[in-house]
Structure formats: structure tokens, C-alpha cells
């Protein structure tokens with residue numbers, strides 16, 4: 001069973017505490033029950049009960065304190081973080097979000113040399129505190145260069161901070177808000193911590209209607225001493241981007257959790273609804289939509305798990321994670337939207353009902369592609385790796401499944417964010433060659449045509465400056481990287497080959513769709529258009545395979561799980 005099934009939790013952990021964290025968290029939500037879960041969601045109730053549970057069980061202390069900074073059971077372990085994020089998303093994005101913005105707030109702290117703030121943070125985590133990440137400002141969105149939060153030096157050498165931050169989760173209660181700004185005298189960037197209880201900190205409002213508190217806050221002459229400063233200059237800039245590197249990976253897991261719960265609910269409803277004397281799941285289009293939804297969801301999980309292996313194995317010499325991580329962020333989260341769309345087409349009116357999990361899933365799944373860097377920002381990043389990925393493969397050590405209980409030290413010591421174009425990758429063709437499956441072969445042929453387009457009709461100077469054109473190219477490149485990670489993990493997890501071929505049936509169709517989009521771009525040349533047309537292929541149809549996947553994997557889940565009412 002690849003998907004999370006909370007009642008049959010059987011994930012491998014090297015220590016009892018990790019399993020306990022997952023089981024207790026599942027138990028909390030099942031005890032709370034679906035009715036309360038939904039009522040709190042609709043009433044936008046602050047999730048004090050969840051945070052009290054987190055405090056009692058020391059969950060964030062265990063999960064979010066790097067080894068050596070806190071108790072024995074604490075380590076930053078992406079293997080267990082993946083499932084924790086998945087479980088929180090499974091029960092509601094709001095619970096995931098309060099944890100997620102704490103993770104972001106902790107990033108600049110654990111990356112800092114400020115031992116005193118780190119000591120205090122470890123204690124605060126033990127005490128059940130939450131944290132916040134004050135990066136965004138109302139007027140500037142993704143443009144961090146324009147940040148206006150300012151630290152002005154005082155005669156005694158300390159600073160006064162002035163400015164506003166916007167869209168800052170947990171800004172109402174965070175014990176420490178890691179805040180990004182500039183030093184007025186030198187123009188250098190700076191990360192410093194503030195306390196949301198301080199009289200010079202004003203929590204202006206919640207900018208959303210939700211259980212989440214996504215604050216606008218203001219610092220007015222907030223006193224900042226040397227002891228409150230985490231990073232200065234380039235280090236502060238690096239801490240911002242490196243923290244987002246850690247955090248944005250978790251968005252994929254929220255999508256996976258949301259889709260998994262929504263899937264159980266949707267297939268259960270459809271399989272038990274009789275129309276014209278037959279079950280809704282007997283309609284060929286309903287079967288096709290559910291099969292695609294399931295194939296996409298399994299792919300999302302395999303890809304995100306594989307990317308975690310590379311994150312955990314990263315080092316100054318191996319920075320492949322800097323490609324795989326935005327692929328998870330951008331692709332897994334947008335695939336999540338597709339999964340929900342497919343299922344919603346089938347369950348139709350049911351997806352609006354207030355008592356369903358699905359109703360919240362349909363709303364929340366939209367958020368994940370947009371937070372911590374939009375799809376555009378991530379594709380713009382991803383295309384920087386394309387030349388080396390396709391045309392300069394390197395011999396690199398194979399990365400195994402990383403389910404060992406180590407602390408992911410490198411994530412807090414990622415170093416400068418420069419040099420992306422120099423990062424090398426192993427040859428993706430190797431894993432494709434190990435899968436002798438019709439649709440995998442077809443996908444690799446499409447990839448060959450795409451590569452040929454890049455050499456025979458490479459984007460000209462105008463196209464290289466045209467983000468709209470680059471995004472269309474980037475969609476196809478992202479799909480290839482996604483398929484590579486998926487195959488690597490299908491091998492590790494010994495996934496049913498019929499299911500793998502079914503997933504590639506979907507990917508071949510996606511490849512064709514993206515080729516049509518690239519073909520239609522205003523500046524595409526004759527050579528590029530010709531290659532695009534050759535990328536459009538029909539998947540290899542195998543009715544027996546599709547029927548078996550439907551029966552054994554998809555329809556088989558119709559009564560698998562229902563949340564405790």
C-alpha cells in the first residue's frame with residue numbers, strides 16, 4: 001500500500017518515538033472526529049486544541065529541533081518529516097500550516113551562529129511554542145530585494161526596527177518571528193528575531209478568513225539588540241532562500257495528504273451511488289478519471305519520497321536537490337490540483353457538501369502551488385538546470401532510500417545560493433533503460449525529440465528573455481525530471497510494473513499536451529513547431545493492464561477508509 005491509510009499505519013521507522021509521533025497525531029484527529037474538524041474549519045476557530053496537544057506530546061520539539069540542540073529524541077529528519085506533513089495535510093491544511101510556518105521561522109534560527117537564540121528556541125519548542133517567518137511584505141510579493149523593513153542603528157550600538165510584514169502565518173502567537181529586513185546605515189540584509197507579545201509589535205489583522213492566522217504585523221521602534229540578530233549581509237539573503245528550500249518541499253506533502261483523504265472519500269461515494277441501475281464507478285469516464293487520479297497521486301508520492309532521499313544526501317559536492325526540490329514544490333502541488341479536479345468531475349455536487357472533507361480539499365489544494373514561490377518562480381528556477389541535466393551528465397554516487405535516523409545537518413549549512421548552472425546530474429537515461437514498459441519507452445522517445453529540439457532549434461536570444469516561452473519549455477523539462485524520480489522510486493519500492501505503465505500512460509498524454517502549448521507560443525519557430533508535433537504521441541493502450549490496475553489498485557480502495565465521525 002503506497003498511500004497513507006491512518007488505520008493501517010505500517011511505515012518503517014528505526015525508532016519507536018518516530019512511530020509514536022505519527023500514531024499520536026493520527027489518534028488526535030480521529031478522536032476529534034470529522035464533525036468537529038469541519039465545524040472548526042467553518043467557524044475559523046483558532047486551533048488551540050491542536051497546539052495544546054502538540055505541547056503535551058512535545059511534537060514540534062521532537063520533529064523540529066536539530067540533533068544536539070535539544071532532547072535525545074529530537075533531530076531534523078526529513079524521512080519522518082515527510083509523513084508528519086502528509087498526516088497533517090490529510091486531516092486539514094490549517095494544521096499543516098501552523099507547523100509549516102514554524103518550520104520556516106526556525107530555518108534562519110537553526111542556520112545562525114547565535115547560540116543564545118538557539119538555546120532559547122530549543123526551550124521554547126519544549127514548552128510548546130510556535131514560530132513565524134516574516135519575509136513577505138504587502139507591496140513586494142516575490143521581490144525580496146525591495147524589502148522595506150528597516151533597522152536603524154542607535155547611539156548605544158543597538159537598533160530600532162520599523163516596518164510592516166504581510167501574509168505572516170502565526171504572527172498572532174509566535175514566540176519568535178524570524179524577520180527579514182535591511183540595515184539603514186549599510187543597506188545590508190539582516191535577519192533578526194522579534195516576539196509577538198512585545199509592546200512595540202502590533203498584530204494588525206488576519207488577512208484571511210481561516211483557522212490560520214495569516215497576519216499583517218507592524219514593528220514600531222522595536223528594540224533589537226545584538227543578541228536578537230541571526231544573520232547579516234549575504235548570509236541573511238542565503239538564510240532566506242535556504243530556509244525556503246527546506247520549507248517548500250513540505251508543500252508537496254500537504255498536497256499528497258489532502259489528495260489521499262479526498263480520494264478515499266470520493267471513491268467511496270462514487271462506488272456506492274447507483275444511477276440508471278449501475279454504480280457511478282461503472283461509467284467508463286468515471287473509471288478513467290479515478291484511474292488517472294490514482295496514477296497521479298501515486299506518482300506524487302513516489303517523486304516526493306525520492307526527492308527526500310536527495311535532500312538527505314545533499315552536500316556541497318552534491319546539490320542535485322536544488323533541482324528536485326522545486327520540482328516537488330511546483331509539480332507535485334499542481335498535480336494535486338489535477339487529482340482533485342478529476343475526482344470532482346465525478347462526484348460533482350457531493351464535493352460542495354459542508355460535511356465532507358472534499359469541500360475543504362477542493363479549496364485548500366489551490367493554495368499550495370501559490371505559496372513559497374509561485375509555479376512561475378519555480379519553473380524559472382528549474383530551467384537553469386536543463387543544459388547540464390541533458391547535455392553534461394556526470395558520474396555521481398547512487399543515492400539509496402534514506403530512512404536512517406540521521407540528522408539532516410546539511411540543510412542548515414547549505415552555503416551560498418549561487419552557482420546553480422554548475423550543478424551536475426547523473427544520466428536520467430539509465431533508469432529509463434531499466435524499465436522495459438511500452439509507455440516508459442514512448443515517454444523516452446518523446447524526451448528524445450525534446451532534446452533534439454533543444455539542439456536543432458534552441459531558444460534564440462529573444463525566447464531566452466521571454467519568460468512565457470521559457471515556462472512552456474520548463475513544463476516539459478520538469479515532466480522529464482519528474483518521470484526520472486518516479487522511476488527511481490518505483491524501482492526502490494518495487495511498484496507493480498502494470499501500475500508504472502499506467503502512470504506513464506498519463507505522463508505521455510501530459511507530454512503531448514505541453515508540446516501543443518509550446519507549439520502554440522507566439523515566437524515558436526518552424527523547427528521548434530515541427531519537433532513539438534513529433535512529441536505528440538498516443539499512449540500504448542492495454543485494456544487488460546488498465547482493467548487490472550482499476551480492480552486491484554483503484555476500485556479496491558472504495559471502502560478502505562472513512563474518518564471517525
Ligand SMILES: Cc1cc2nc3c(=O)[nH]c(=O)nc-3n(C[C@H](O)[C@H](O)[C@H](O)COP(=O)(O)OP(=O)(O)OC[C@H]3O[C@@H](n4cnc5c(N)ncnc54)[C@H](O)[C@@H]3O)c2cc1C
Pocket residue numbers: 101133134135136140141142143166167168169208214370371372373374375376377380467
Ligand atoms: C495564505 C498565505 C500564507 C502565507 N504565509 C507566509 C508566511 O508565513 N511568511 C511569508 O513570508 N510569506 C507568506 N506568504 C506569502 C507568499 O509566500 C507569497 O504569496 C508568494 O511568495 C507569492 O507572492 P505574491 O502572491 O505576492 O505574488 P507576486 O510576487 O505579487 O507575483 C505576481 C506574479 O508575478 C510572478 N512572478 C513574480 N516573480 C517572478 C519571477 N522571478 N519569475 C517569474 N514570475 C514571477 C508570479 O508568478 C505571479 O504570477 C503567504 C501567502 C498566503 C496567501
